[in-house]
Amino acid sequence: MAEEMTEEEVGNVVYVGNKPVMNYVLAVVTQMNGGAEVVSLKARGRAISRAVDVAEIVRNRFMPNVEIEDINISTEEIVGNDGTTTNVSAIEIRLKNPNPK
Amino acid sequence: MAEEMTEEEVGNVVYVGNKPVMNYVLAVVTQMNGGAEVVSLKARGRAISRAVDVAEIVRNRFMPNVEIEDINISTEEIVGNDGTTTNVSAIEIRLKNPNPK
Numbered sequence: 598m599a600e601e602m603t604e605e606e607v608g609n610v611v612y613v614g615n616k617p618v619m620n621y622v623l624a625v626v627t628q629m630n631g632g633a634e635v636v637s638l639k640a641r642g643r644a645i646s647r648a649v650d651v652a653e654i655v656r657n658r659f660m661p662n663v664e665i666e667d668i669n670i671s672t673e674e675i676v677g678n679d680g681t682t683t684n685v686s687a688i689e690i691r692l693k694n695p696n697p698k
Numbered sequence: 699m700a701e702e703m704t705e706e707e708v709g710n711v712v713y714v715g716n717k718p719v720m721n722y723v724l725a726v727v728t729q730m731n732g733g734a735e736v737v738s739l740k741a742r743g744r745a746i747s748r749a750v751d752v753a754e755i756v757r758n759r760f761m762p763n764v765e766i767e768d769i770n771i772s773t774e775e776i777v778g779n780d781g782t783t784t785n786v787s788a789i790e791i792r793l794k795n796p797n798p799k
Contacts, residue, residue, distance in 0.1 A: 645747035668769040686750040
């Protein structure tokens with residue numbers, strides 16, 4: 598996970614893809630324990646349900662004080678190699694730690 | 699779709715499952731055109747990403763004035779036939795028509 602987050606890490610964004618859900622849970626918990634007040638989970642397409650899983654597992658099992666600050670959905674255009682565009686749904690779940698270190 | 703919505707129809711809830719996405723889009727558009735001010739999309743597990751698709755398609759292609767009033771995520775316990783429980787993530791997307799008929 599870490600290698601995917603280079604500059605995004607600054608803004609505390611965790612991109613949720615096809616890896617096991619606990620990888621992303623660990624990324625969120627690590628960032629929060631590192632002092633992040635807000636961590637955004639972002640996902641597209643089928644990974645959207647996994648992003649919801651991550652948010653729920655973080656809150657129910659690891660950090661019960663974390664709140665869901667905001668959830669936004671949107672549509673993104675993906676341009677394929679042949680120039681055609683496909684629409685894909687996206688979600689952003691903003692998790693907030695009310696007591697950051 | 700209609701046969702699944704008997705009493706839920708009263709509260710304007712559309713349960714998103716594994717059918718083609720346009721079935722649910724049609725259900726939402728039909729309810730809104732029938733005068734519903736708010737329609738809730740509910741989905742669990744992998745169907746969560748399809749519920750987001752439904753909301754985005756309704757807004758982008760059919761009813762651009764419809765707003766996303768609220769999005770909530772939660773965890774539901776499913777009890778299997780053998781009595782074991784499984785946790786599954788759930789989403790509720792509330793769509794609002796600011797100008798109902």
